[in-house]
Amino acid sequence: MKTICILGMGYIGLPTACMMANNGYEVLGIDINDGIVNNLSSGKLHIEEPDLEEVFLKAFKEGKLKVSKKVEKSDVYIIAVPTPVKEDDKADLSYVIGAAEMIKDFVSKDNLVILESTSPPGTTRNVVGSIIEKNTKLAAGTDFHLAFCPERVLPGKIIYELVNNDRVVGGFNEKSAELAKEVYRSFVKGSIYTTTLETSEFVKLAENTYRDVNIAFANELADICEEYKISIWDVVKFANMHPRVNILNPGPGVGGHCIAIDPWFIIENIRKKDTLIEKCRRINNSRPFVISNKIAEILNNIKNPKIAIFGIAYKENVGDTRESPALVIIDELSKKGFEVFIYDPCVTNYKGKLNSLDDSLNDADLLLLFAAHDTFKGISLDLIAQKMRNKNIFDTRNFYNQDEVEKAGIKYYRI
Numbered sequence: 001m002k003t004i005c006i007l008g009m010g011y012i013g014l015p016t017a018c019m020m021a022n023n024g025y026e027v028l029g030i031d032i033n034d035g036i037v038n039n040l041s042s043g044k045l046h047i048e049e050p051d052l053e054e055v056f057l058k059a060f061k062e063g064k065l066k067v068s069k070k071v072e073k074s075d076v077y078i079i080a081v082p083t084p085v086k087e088d089d090k091a092d093l094s095y096v097i098g099a100a101e102m103i104k105d106f107v108s109k110d111n112l113v114i115l116e117s118t119s120p121p122g123t124t125r126n127v128v129g130s131i132i133e134k135n136t137k138l139a140a141g142t143d144f145h146l147a148f149c150p151e152r153v154l155p156g157k158i159i160y161e162l163v164n165n166d167r168v169v170g171g172f173n174e175k176s177a178e179l180a181k182e183v184y185r186s187f188v189k190g191s192i193y194t195t196t197l198e199t200s201e202f203v204k205l206a207e208n209t210y211r212d213v214n215i216a217f218a219n220e221l222a223d224i225c226e227e228y229k230i231s232i233w234d235v236v237k238f239a240n241m242h243p244r245v246n247i248l249n250p251g252p253g254v255g256g257h258c259i260a261i262d263p264w265f266i267i268e269n270i271r272k273k274d275t276l277i278e279k280c281r282r283i284n285n286s287r288p289f290v291i292s293n294k295i296a297e298i299l300n301n302i303k304n305p306k307i308a309i310f311g312i313a314y315k316e317n318v319g320d321t322r323e324s325p326a327l328v329i330i331d332e333l334s335k336k337g338f339e340v341f342i343y344d345p346c347v348t349n350y351k352g353k354l355n356s357l358d359d360s361l362n363d364a365d366l367l368l369l370f371a372a373h374d375t376f377k378g379i380s381l382d383l384i385a386q387k388m389r390n391k392n393i394f395d396t397r398n399f400y401n402q403d404e405v406e407k408a409g410i411k412y413y414r415i
């Protein structure tokens with residue numbers, strides 16, 4: 001296997017394409033977005049990620065990675081397109097289906113087809129495999145090979161984790177799994193374990209659901225601690241001194257394209273009702289409403305309140321606002337008639353208006369710390385106090401030191 005065609009030049013497909021291109025394969029990257037294809041074809045990146053530029057430019061300049069809108073005949077086809085969740089909380093597989101339709105006329109005997117997009121169990125076999133089988137009359141597992149190779153990288157550390165993380169690869173049969181393993185082995189230093197298609201699809205979902213459920217537990221504890229008037233942060237700190245306890249942090253909700261979505265994929269096709277997984281999803285989804293109601297209480301007596309939000313990315317030190325609970329909070333606060341100013345120097349893909357630091361803080365009545373970007377550490381509390389009309393900080397991440405905030409003459413609230 002020498003040539004690889006990767007569909008989807010996003011956060012996952014592009015770094016993967018670069019790594020494969022720099023490790024012995026001729027790679028063709030495909031995207032349906034003209035802007036992305038034009039940018040990449042002229043050597044320009046559309047994603048900010050440490051070390052990505054270096055690996056991309058190497059692959060691009062050496063002619064090992066080409067980018068196009070049109071699929072070409074290859075030995076391996078990898079699908080790394082989005083799998084969002086629909087209004088009804090079910091997986092939107094339209095991009096996966098679209099990508100499978102794009103390759104179906106090209107797949108021939110002995111080719112390997114890999115799905116990387118996080119998907120409900122059964123998708124590789126019943127959606128991708130079926131589309132190709134129907135069109136080519138080739139049988140998965142015998143005539144062509146079929147695998148699921150999920151991704152577990154952390155945005156901000158994608159290149160490092162692509163290389164160093166362990167992976168779980170699922171195959172239609174052992175041969176498919178082994179062939180997929182061989183492709184990833186070209187650049188992965190971590191261990192690569194093989195299993196069935198459905199097990200690997202489920203493992204990926206279980207990993208993110210584990211995080212979601214544990215965050216929901218922390219959020220529920222936070223609500224209970226409030227009734228007892230004790231600090232959840234102290235509880236988490238002291239409880240985690242137990243050698244077998246690791247409670248996660250509570251927060252303003254769960255965002256991003258993985259943890260907030262993947263639990264729905266586990267439960268969408270099952271008979272069991274009233275699952276813990278769904279309850280936890282709903283607890284985490286309720287957090288932005290809990291936070292905006294608390295803010296409304298704090299600012300109850302203030303006329304035309306203005307709120308400055310620090311950070312709207314779904315988590316600290318990334319520029320991604322997909323599924324960010326901050327967007328729900330902004331919406332809720334606007335509905336309540338509050339003026340909301342957003343300061344986020346990390347964010348690049350937000351369609352609404354971002355404000356400067358000064359415009360956000362001037363005459364603000366409350367600073368809501370949403371995403372704990374490191375860069376906020378450099379903004380002095382005295383400066384914040386000086387610019388605000390009413391001096392309140394609501395800290396959703398335990399980011400500030402309460403004594404320091406109060407010393408600057410600012411009232412401090414936190415989850």
Ligand SMILES: NC(=O)c1ccc[n+]([C@@H]2O[C@H](COP(=O)([O-])OP(=O)(O)OC[C@H]3O[C@@H](n4cnc5c(N)ncnc54)[C@H](O)[C@@H]3O)[C@@H](O)[C@H]2O)c1
Binds near residue numbers: 083119151
């Ligand atoms: N980003 C992460 O950290 C991460 C981690 C683990 C798993 N995943 C999963 O990986 C998959 C891809 O995620 P992403 O973050 O790279 O998405 P992304 O939105 O960054 O990129 C996907 C790209 O696919 C393109 N696309 C859509 N349909 C296409 C088609 N038919 N042919 C070619 N290109 C097409 C889009 O234009 C887009 O550029 C998702 O299933 C996601 O859940 C992502």
